[in-house]
Amino acid sequence: MIKKQFTFFDIFLTLLAGIFFTFILLVFLMLFTAVSAGQLLHQLSSPLVFASIRISLQTSLIVVCLTFIFGFPVAYLLSLKTFKGKEFLDSLIDLPIVLPPLVSGLALLILFGGDGIIGKILGHWDIRIIFSQKGIICAQLFVSAPFFIKTVKESISAIPEEVIAASATLGASSFYTFRCLILPLSKNGILAGLAMTWTRAMGEFGATSMVAGCIPGQTETMTIGIYMNAMSGNLEAAVAVGIILIGFSFISLFILKIKFSRSYGYHY
Amino acid sequence: MGIIIKNIYKSFAKQAVLDNLSLTVKKGEFHVILGPSGEGKSTLLGVMAGLIQPDQGDVYIQQQRVNKLAPEKRKIGFVFQNHALFPHLTVYENTAYGLRARGVNGKKIKKIVAHYLELVKLQELHDRYPFQLSGGQKQRTAIARALAFEPDALLMDEPLSHLDVLEHERIRDELKRIQTATQVTICYVTHDHSEAAALADKISILHNGRIEQVEQPEDIFYHPKTSFVAEFVGANNIFTANLIDVNEGISRFRLNSSESIAKLEIEAKTYPVFTRNTEQKLCLHPEKIAISHTPNGKNSFLARIIDIIPQGAVFKVTGEISGLKLRAVVPKTSFKINSHTEKIWFTFPPDALHPLCGRSCRAAIPQRVCKNINFE
Numbered sequence: 001m002i003k004k005q006f007t008f009f010d011i012f013l014t015l016l017a018g019i020f021f022t023f024i025l026l027v028f029l030m031l032f033t034a035v036s037a038g039q040l041l042h043q044l045s046s047p048l049v050f051a052s053i054r055i056s057l058q059t060s061l062i063v064v065c066l067t068f069i070f071g072f073p074v075a076y077l078l079s080l081k082t083f084k085g086k087e088f089l090d091s092l093i094d095l096p097i098v099l100p101p102l103v104s105g106l107a108l109l110i111l112f113g114g115d116g117i118i119g120k121i122l123g124h125w126d127i128r129i130i131f132s133q134k135g136i137i138c139a140q141l142f143v144s145a146p147f148f149i150k151t152v153k154e155s156i157s158a159i160p161e162e163v164i165a166a167s168a169t170l171g172a173s174s175f176y177t178f179r180c181l182i183l184p185l186s187k188n189g190i191l192a193g194l195a196m197t198w199t200r201a202m203g204e205f206g207a208t209s210m211v212a213g214c215i216p217g218q219t220e221t222m223t224i225g226i227y228m229n230a231m232s233g234n235l236e237a238a239v240a241v242g243i244i245l246i247g248f249s250f251i252s253l254f255i256l257k258i259k260f261s262r263s264y265g266y267h268y
Numbered sequence: 269m270g271i272i273i274k275n276i277y278k279s280f281a282k283q284a285v286l287d288n289l290s291l292t293v294k295k296g297e298f299h300v301i302l303g304p305s306g307e308g309k310s311t312l313l314g315v316m317a318g319l320i321q322p323d324q325g326d327v328y329i330q331q332q333r334v335n336k337l338a339p340e341k342r343k344i345g346f347v348f349q350n351h352a353l354f355p356h357l358t359v360y361e362n363t364a365y366g367l368r369a370r371g372v373n374g375k376k377i378k379k380i381v382a383h384y385l386e387l388v389k390l391q392e393l394h395d396r397y398p399f400q401l402s403g404g405q406k407q408r409t410a411i412a413r414a415l416a417f418e419p420d421a422l423l424m425d426e427p428l429s430h431l432d433v434l435e436h437e438r439i440r441d442e443l444k445r446i447q448t449a450t451q452v453t454i455c456y457v458t459h460d461h462s463e464a465a466a467l468a469d470k471i472s473i474l475h476n477g478r479i480e481q482v483e484q485p486e487d488i489f490y491h492p493k494t495s496f497v498a499e500f501v502g503a504n505n506i507f508t509a510n511l512i513d514v515n516e517g518i519s520r521f522r523l524n525s526s527e528s529i530a531k532l533e534i535e536a537k538t539y540p541v542f543t544r545n546t547e548q549k550l551c552l553h554p555e556k557i558a559i560s561h562t563p564n565g566k567n568s569f570l571a572r573i574i575d576i577i578p579q580g581a582v583f584k585v586t587g588e589i590s591g592l593k594l595r596a597v598v599p600k601t602s603f604k605i606n607s608h609t610e611k612i613w614f615t616f617p618p619d620a621l622h623p624l625c626g627r628s629c630r631a632a633i634p635q636r637v638c639k640n641i642n643f644e
Binding site for chain 2: 169180
């Protein structure tokens with residue numbers, strides 16, 4: 001076995017990586033040391049903090065379900081089918097990832113507002129999106145679904161064409177191939193995509209605040225709560241919610257890393 | 269009737285890959301499509317299976333026109349070069365996949381899968397996943413999977429190309445045994461002519477998107493009809509010669525080779541296509557040349573040895589006769605030859621030579637057949 005020796009270049013890279021790792025760690029450490037365990041528990045028992053956690057969990061889980069329902073067909077079509085305008089659609093789907101969330105929020109506000117195309121139509125049935133939890137869901141869906149679509153699309157595209165062709169030559173219908181081949185083979189991608197979508201939805205602030213505002217107990221999500229509490233000087237509450245949010249994100253990413261990062265590799 | 273391909277055209281990016289190609293694969297036949305890489309062999313199989321839509325032409329399977337039929341409705345098995353096994357399924361589940369997709373009931377599936385796993389000798393490994401199998405075992409799984417739903421025909425796209433030499437030979441022999449046992453129609457694509465010779469009932473040579481010659485292996489290798497086929501199968505002594513005399517069934521030719529310094533004269537069996545004062549291409553298979561220390565009858569030429577390559581049980585000897593290169597393949601046991609041997613006699617009987625079709629590959633004819641050549 002070749003013994004790997006650390007070269008000067010490796011040491012240099014390790015030093016740079018160490019600086020960055022320390023920076024990340026310090027940011028989290030500072031947050032955790034800002035409040036005591038007692039203060040943390042006290043803040044968590046506050047009805048407003050509890051409500052923001054409930055709203056965030058509720059809306060983000062609905063977003064995860066909606067993302068799977070609408071995002072999976074998009075990812076399936078973009079990865080397996082060839083059609084005119086595919087590249088345009090593909091780029092369009094990726095756009096919310098790079099778009100500033102405030103711009104996304106502004107666009108959603110115009111679309112769902114009283115004078116917006118959809119806002120007007122929904123207004124006839126007395127359905128209000130703006131300043132409601134429905135608005136939170138729309139904003140989170142718009143911003144976070146592309147993460148799922150992108151991950152699943154890559155996962156489906158990684159299935160070799162011959163494997164899908166083999167299924168067809170064996171007499172499998174498109175639906176059978178989807179159910180028995182594509183779905184299980186892209187399972188890790190789907191779960192990873194859902195986890196990323198959930199984490200992103202939980203952490204969404206810009207678009208959500210534009211569309212849903214920050215009505216405590218109604219549209220105040222965890223991130224909005226952090227902002228509002230920090231701005232009003234209630235740092236303890238902001239930190240408490242922040243720690244909970246970090247906990248959710250870290251656990252979800254950690255499970256993602258250890259459970260779903262393994263791919264089939266299509267051993268030939 | 270097995271598979272009939274009629275006047276198929278297929279192009280990619282305006283580049284014709286299959287060009288007015290017609291082919292018939294009879295029921296129960298082991299038909300090998302042989303040709304160099306990049307000649308459209310895989311595209312042809314794709315067209316047969318319905319995975320690729322031809323620009324023009326018709327595909328018939330069991331006398332039914334299947335042009336518009338999706339792959340899953342064609343009842344055609346396909347074995348891919350890379351096995352294309354389903355990585356999340358075991359050997360058993362892979363084999364049962366086609367049956368389950370067709371709604372066959374559980375008990376029947378168990379029986380059929382057991383039968384085909386036994387046929388490919390994989391019954392012991394039924395619970396293994398593809399990543400736990402060797403290349404040969406993967407390919408045997410792919411064969412069992414493709415056979416399990418009892419297809420009308422089995423298409424195989426260079427299935428042995430990823431195997432090592434030992435596995436290659438073992439699977440090749442097993443494949444022949446399986447085909448004999450099941451009598452399934454097989455259309456097999458390869459660029460390896462030794463593989464084609466070992467497996468085929470019939471060989472089609474694919475070149476420039478068309479079938480250049482369809483014949484039994486013996487005829488393809490010893491009586492190639494075009495220069496391309498001759499060179500591809502290793503019958504690479506090709507001469508251009510002028511007929512100067514015909515006497516009692518023997519024709520005398522003078523070679524026109526630009527390499528040749530002296531005007532060599534050779535005798536060949538007379539064919540109806542031979543006409544006086546016209547240029548004729550003649551082919552001489554290296555295995556039909558004998559070598560000796562003394563001249564040995566007609567068509568004996570003293571050659572300076574250029575190269576001797578030992579290959580298995582034979583020597584590949586290249587000799588030069590007045591600037592003309594001749595290649596011979598002789599059994600190692602038939603002649604003592606060593607590095608000090610400088611000159612040797614190359615001899616071949618008049619019936620060892622046969623004419624090649626003069627038509628160019630792109631000639632505007634429906635299908636390249638050299639009807640007026642009599643090989644009897």
